[in-house]
Amino acid sequence: MHPQDERHLKLKRAMQEADLDTVLGVLGHDMRWPLKQLRSNLRLIFASAERDHVNLLHPPEDFVGWLQGPLHETVKGPGTAKANTVVARLSTLSQLYSLLMDEEVIIQHPLRGMTRPPGERKVEKLPPREDIERLLVHAEAEADDPALFAALTLMYRHTFQVAELLTLRWPAFEHNDGTILRRRTICKLDPESYAALDRLLAKAGGPLAHPTGRIFPYENNDALRSRIFQVCRKANLAFVNPAKLRKAGLRDFALTADEAGFIGDEAYALARRLAQQLEIDRKTDTASESITSPSGETDAG
Template identity: 50%
Template sequence: MLSLPGPWQQRPLAETRTRLTPIFSAAQRDHVNLFAPGDDFHSWLMQAVSVTRHGPGTARANTMRARLSTLASIYTTLLDEELLSRDPMHGLVWPPLEHRQAPLPPPEEVTRLLRHAEPDLPLHAALTLIVRHAFQVADLLALRWPAFYHADGTLLRRRTLTRLDDPSYRSLERLLAQAGGPLADPQGPIFPYRTLDDLRRALFALSLQANVPFISPSQLRQVSLRDVDHTASSAGFASQRREPFEQAVALARSVSEKLNSSS
C-alpha cells in the first residue's frame, strides 16, 4: 500500500510507518478490514489512534490528527485510483487542532514575496500556483508541460482540471516562453525542483531577499485557502468530494483567526 504514489511519500517512510502502526496493529488484533470496515469504524478508529505506550486515550490531539491524516491520504489515493468505491473516513469527527504554529503571514507579506520572485521565472510560477490555486508541493513538482493547456488556460492536476486565474496563467506563459513556447511542445517537467527541500531552500533565500519572515510552502497553501475565494476545482479538490475541500478551507480560516487573535 505504501508503495503507491501519494502525499505520504513526502515524509520519511519510517515516520509514515510510525503513524500507521497503531492503526494497522489494532486492525490486525481486532480483525478490522480497513478497505471495507463496519458501521462502528469511526469509533474504533478514534480509539486506535488514541493509543500510545502509556495506553489508550493518551495520545495528544495533534498526534491523533497526524495518524488520521496519513490514513486519509491513503484512502484518497485509493479512491483516485478507483481501488475504493467510498471513503471509509467520510463524516469522521476529527480531534480539535492544537494551535502551536506561528500565525499565517498577512497578505502584504505574501504580495511582497511574489513581487521579489518575479525575476526568477520558475520560482515565481511555482509560488503563484501555490498562492492562487493551493497547490501541494508533491503535485507541483510532478507537473510536466503536457499538463498545461496553453490555448484555454487550464492545468491538469492529480485530482481535477483547474482553470487558471490570470496571474497563474501569465506566470506559466512566461515560463513556457523560456522553454521554447507552445510550438516547441516541451515534454519535460515544468519546474526544476526535484524535492521539497529544493523548493524550500529557494523560498528561504527569497524570504531573506524580500526581508520577510520565512514562509513555508505549506503556509502559503494555507494562505491560499484562507484568502482566495476557491471552488473545489480551483484548489485542486475533486469536485464530487466537497467535504475535504470545505474542511480544508474552514480549518485554514479558523486557524488564522485564532492565531492572529492571540498574537
C-alpha cells in the first residue's frame, strides 16, 4: 500500500473510532498548540463521541447540537466550561477538520458556517516593533549561537512556527534564488531572511558543500524558547514568545500567503486582520490607561 493511502486509512479509522491518540500522533505536529493542550481541548469531544457512537469522520445531521454537550462540559459537570475554554475546544476541532480536508480525508468541513461563541475579552499585547528590532540586534551579537538570529528573523519576517523551524534541513533551502520549502508552501525569502540563512550556510560549509543536516541546532521547543528568554534578559526586554513574534510579523509585513506559510489567501487574510486588530486594541488600551488616574478614576480634564 502506498504510504499516503496508509496515512489516509489510518486517519479515517481513527476518526471513526474516536481514537484521539492516533489522530494526534499523525496530525498533532501540524496543529498550533502543544500536544498536551491539544489533548486537553479534544479529550472530552472524542470521549463523548465514543460513548454516544458519534462518527467524527462523517458526523450526523445534529452534530452541531450534539457538540454543545462536550464543548461546555468539565469535571464539575455539564455546562460548566468557561467561554474561552469552549472557544479553544471549538477552534481546535475546527483546525483538525481543516487539516483533514488538506489531507483529502474529508471533502466537507462539518463546522463550516457554525456561529462561534464570543470569548472572554482580554487584550493581548504584541511586542512593539522597536522591541523586536532590539531583540534581533542582541541575538545577532550572540557569537556562541549564530542560529538564533536566523531563527528569530524567519519567525518574525515569514511567520515560521517553531515546529516548522526545528524540522528544516539544508536541502529545503535553495541558495541560488532564496526560496525555501516550508511545511505547506514554497516561500520566497525577503533579503534579510535570505542573508541570515546564507550566513548560517557559510558556517555549514557553503552551498558547494551541499550540507544535509538540520538547519537549526535546538533539540525542541523549550530549548529555543530558553535561548530567546536569555537574550531577552540581556536586552532588558520582557520575554517575546514565538507565537507573539509571529503575530507581530503578520502585523508588520505585507506578505503573500505563501511567504507567510499559509495554504490559502482567506486564512492568511484572517490571521493578518486579527494581528492588526490586536495592535489596535493595544493602542486603545494604552490610551485608556493614560487618561486614568492612579485611583482608577478618569480625569475630568
